[in-house]
Amino acid sequence: MRAILMAMAALAMSAAQGLAAEPQIIIKFSHVAAPQAHKSLATEHFKKLAEEYTNGRVKIELYPNSQLYKDKEELEALQLGAVQMLAPSVSKFGPLGIKAFEVFDLPYIFAGYDDLAKVTEGEVGRDLLNRLESKGLVGLAYWNNGFKILSANAPLLGPDDVLGLKMRIQASKVIEAQMWALGALPQVMAFSEAYQALSSGVVDGTENTPANMYNQKMFEVQKHATLTNHGYLGYAVISNAKFWKGLPPDIRAALERAIAETTPVANKLARDENDSAMAEMKASGRTVFHEPTPEEMAAWRNALLPVHDEMANRVGRDLIDRIYAVTGHKPATQ
Ligand code: LMR
Secondary structure, eight states, X not given: OHHHHHHHHHHHHHHHHHHHHSOOEEEEEEOOSOTTSHHHHHHHHHHHHHHHHTTTSEEEEEEOTTSSOOHHHHHHHHHHTSOSEEOOBGGGOGGGTOOGGGGGGSTTOOSSHHHHHHHHTSHHHHHXXXXXXXXXXXXXXXXXXXXXXEEESSOOOSGGGGXXXXXXXXXXXXXXXXXXXXXXXXXXXXXXXHHXXXXXXXXXXXXXXXXXXXXXXXXXXXXXXXXXXOSEEEEEEEEEHHHHHHSOHHHHHHHHHHHHHHHHHHHHHHHHHHHHHHHHHHHXXXXXXXXXXXXXXXXXXXXXXXXXXXXXXXXXXXXXXXXXXHHTOOOOOO
């Protein structure tokens, strides 16, 4: 009996030593959104699940609010392995040399969330994520933000009102073309610099989702906004391919499960926050929100839709056509 007990104790000890010998895997997850933003809440949800599903073998460290890196730097940091996970806007992959993601920026390509889901949850979305591998990255999921509205300090009732305005945009050539199509002057700028640029008058206006406009306090320095809902803003959850593929398979599977379970939560948080942000901004009275009439909406669409053909060479005609096929419609001028 004593021998059996001693053998059992020895076994327990060696198991504990085995565990202790395995170093904890630290994943630094950096992003640019505010700590209270839905993207932050989504990363917190992921952290909780990831640490639970890996029995604490993985520790997720969250770095919101561009505290480590701004837009472009964070992608470089991921490629270099200085951080292990990001959730950048898909509009920011162009400077890395992956232009196809800018298809998401084409004005009015998605009529709403159902269209979007057909792309992000289907084969087209997966094909796009796979293209990240050529840059040493791995695409793990799409998390939505929402649909963008236009803002400035004067009413924007139609494309003519945007003429000559300097507009802050993300680093996407499609968004740039969209602003040129309106006669505006696009200015690429990091998210963390947008508020200051609007407040000091370095730029006159911008486009963003209600959630981002609210969390970055842009509504405090923009007197007017128009609910054009002209384009999508959303994220790809990504990692460094070498790091991800080097993870023990059981750990990788546990993290993939945590991401998959976080995605619907992240998307719900985003929709709720876009709704509540809009309600808060309206209640604040700082910005006047204009809902376009059907005629005004037609004018916005007619001015912006030519961007699809203009940018076909950049993002790929095939890809655009695949999206029209998946959503079942090709947006048409009126
Ligand atoms: C922006 O730069 O406007 C957005 O991509 C920021 C974000 O992460 O939502």
